[in-house]
Amino acid sequence: NTYTFEALQESAQYLLDRVKMRPKIGIICGSGMEQNELCPGSLADSLENKQCFPYEEIPHFPLSTVKGHQGQMVFGYLQGVPIMCMQGRFHYYEGYPLWKCAMPVRVMKLVGVTHLIATNAAGGLNPTYKVGDIMMVKDHVNMMGFAGNNPLQGPNDDRFGPRFPPMNKAYNAYLLEIGQQVADEMSISDIVHKGVYTCLGGPNFETVAELKMLRMIGVDAVGMSTVHEVITARHCDLTVFAFSLITNQCITDYENHEEANHEEVMDVGKSRQPLLQKYRKGKEWLFIR
Numbered sequence: 001n002t003y004t005f006e007a008l009q010e011s012a013q014y015l016l017d018r019v020k021m022r023p024k025i026g027i028i029c030g031s032g033m034e035q036n037e038l039c040p041g042s043l044a045d046s047l048e049n050k051q052c053f054p055y056e057e058i059p060h061f062p063l064s065t066v067k068g069h070q071g072q073m074v075f076g077y078l079q080g081v082p083i084m085c086m087q088g089r090f091h092y093y094e095g096y097p098l099w100k101c102a103m104p105v106r107v108m109k110l111v112g113v114t115h116l117i118a119t120n121a122a123g124g125l126n127p128t129y130k131v132g133d134i135m136m137v138k139d140h141v142n143m144m145g146f147a148g149n150n151p152l153q154g155p156n157d158d159r160f161g162p163r164f165p166p167m168n169k170a171y172n173a174y175l176l177e178i179g180q181q182v183a184d185e186m187s188i189s190d191i192v193h194k195g196v197y198t199c200l201g202g203p204n205f206e207t208v209a210e211l212k213m214l215r216m217i218g219v220d221a222v223g224m225s226t227v228h229e230v231i232t233a234r235h236c237d238l239t240v241f242a243f244s245l246i247t248n249q250c251i252t253d254y255e256n257h258e259e260a261n262h263e264e265v266m267d268v269g270k271s272r273q274p275l276l277q278k279y280r281k282g283k284e285w286l287f288i289r
């Protein structure tokens with residue numbers, strides 16, 4: 001991990017020197033949920049008094065390479081609450097090691113953020129989930145970690161957190177409750193679920209046999225991000241809330257001939273924009289304020 005504490009402090013200082021606000025909430029936008037010309041009104045769009053910093057401007061930041069991902073850090077206010085929001089994230093399948101994918105979380109910590117909200121697009125493995133549903137993450141399975149591929153691998157810097165961080169309370173129970181209340185208030189409880197997320201390296205989608213195995217171990221949604229960001233966030237003691245937009249139903253039988261593809265993932269992301277905006281503006285902001 002070439003990102004020493006000092007290097008990440010430089011990244012954070014670059015931002016702190018250029019924005020007056022001091023956000024307590026950091027958001028990571030997933031595929032199809034960040035700004036792009038086809039779908040105005042993404043979360044970052046709805047921030048007031050925005051200040052944008054393309055990743056290539058921020059010292060030590062990697063560059064985002066996925067189609068449909070704007071690579072910039074956006075500061076702004078959402079209903080008066082100061083936020084910093086990553087538009088576009090880094091994925092393992094792009095060729096970045098996990099510690100590089102998750103480095104923006106440590107920069108958020110050094111900027112002064114205390115709460116991370118991570119969003120992603122994911123395949124629905126739970127058969128009751130439909131395309132377009134929202135799954136609040138109540139726990140994750142760190143599939144890549146089983147093979148030892150972990151963002152915290154290598155020497156530990158105690159200034160971030162402990163050598164062996166616990167993960168049993170990774171997803172804040174109170175924020176999950178708030179999320180459920182917001183869903184109830186918005187009368188969308190029928191499409192909002194709580195489930196287990198897992199991250200695979202990608203870039204390919206899974207085989208039927210792999211999906212059957214993941215279902216057997218209790219996974220409800222499968223994606224290619226978020227787990228390493230959450231592990232890094234919990235290591236430096238950020239409070240975490242995460243949710244997935246279900247962009248396709250995972251195919252777990254050999255007869256079904258549909259295929260998961262990136263365009264489908266993006267389309268659903270766009271179609272659910274307005275709902276996601278409202279959902280995010282729900283009560284959990286006031287709580288965190």
Ligand SMILES: Cc1cc2[nH]c(=O)nc(N)n2n1
Nearest residue numbers: 121122123205222223224260
């Ligand atoms: C973003 C995304 C969407 C899906 N769908 C799926 O079936 N399997 C995945 N790994 N992912 N990842």
